[in-house]
Amino acid sequence: VQLVQSGAELRIPGASVKVSCRTSGFNFTAYYIDWVRQTPGQGLEWLGRIDPEDGVTKYAEKFEGRVTFTVDLSTNTAYVELISLRSEDTAVYWCARGTPPDYWGQGTQITVSS
Numbered sequence: 001v002q003l004v005q006s007g008a009e010l011r012i013p014g015a016s017v018k019v020s021c022r023t024s025g026f027n028f029t030a031y032y033i034d035w036v037r038q039t040p041g042q043g044l045e046w047l048g049r050i051d052p053e054d055g056v057t058k059y060a061e062k063f064e065g066r067v068t069f070t071v072d073l074s075t076n077t078a079y080v081e082l083i084s085l086r087s088e089d090t091a092v093y094w095c096a097r098g099t100p101p102d103y104w105g106q107g108t109q110i111t112v113s114s
Helices: none
Strands: 002-005 009-011 017-024 033-038 044-050 057-059 067-072 077-082 091-097 108-112
Touching: 002 091, 009 017, 017 091, 017 108, 033 067, 044 067, 057 067, 077 091
Parallel strands: 009 108
Antiparallel strands: 002 017, 017 077, 033 044, 033 091, 044 057, 067 077, 091 108
């Protein structure tokens, strides 16, 4: 089982960012893909999840309206897009298989700074 995420990104406040999570080694449509982040000095925050089988999503209330999860079934890849970025969104973002997660991507550093 592998989840391989895209590389670090630097954005200015107000911009958007999209992180990919390419999966392999398991049936992509059989597991939720969760997205989690850790901000500096904070614990883990759950952003939400997507069911690749039908595209149904569940967002944490805090991120509703600013975060979008999508999947590409042709490449078994999940995506998270975060819009209207602010400095507080600076964090490491992870994708993970399942709820609760059992396999994790390597993490993607997103830095929001002017």
